[in-house]
Amino acid sequence: MDVEVYRDLLLHKRDEILSDxxxxxxxxxxxxxxxxxxxxxxxxxxxxxxxxxxxxxxxxKILQAIEEALQRMEHGTYGVCRDCGDMIAPARLNAIPWTRVCITCKQKQQR
Ligand SMILES: [Zn+2]
Incomplete structure (x- = not known):
């Protein structure tokens, strides 16, 4: 997984929110x-x-999640689900790069 790509996405989104x-x-x-x-x-x-x-x-909330995601990049745990420890699918990270959980755990939360 290319973390740098997601770092760019996160920084871009953060700028967008802050300048807005x-x-x-x-x-x-x-x-x-x-x-x-x-x-x-x-x-x-x-x-x-x-x-x-x-x-x-x-x-x-998104800003907070972005900061946390950037911290996880520093620790090398970015893209790992907070709840089950599995890798989060790249398609999901592309859509929501600041997400903390994989799609399976997200669906469990919503139930
Ligand atoms: Zn999970």
Whole structure:
């Protein structure tokens, strides 16, 4: 397995998340909320903030997972399933390079 390829994928994704942030969308929505509008306007503003917070949380989770994956590369354990110790299929790593578990264990979690 070529770990360097996945390291590139992880670093690229991390840059993408970090450059995407900066709190700009959140601030714009807060401006929107302070504006005096009718109830429909206020409801829309609230939904917007809610959705953006949800996205932020997902990004934070992925960032954390990326950092962990990079650490596993340092330790030479990248691509090994955290739960069963088997190798994670390359197709899965290509799709989600920061994943911690193999597809079998993932499916067990979802049950
Ligand atoms: Zn597993």
């Amino acid at each position: 942030g900066g709190g700009k969308p959140l601030r714009a929505s807060m401006d929107n909320n302070t504006r005096q509008g009718d109830l429909a306007d206020q409801a829309d503003g609230t939904n917007e903030v809610h959705i953006q917070l949800k996205v932020k949380q997902t990004d934070a």
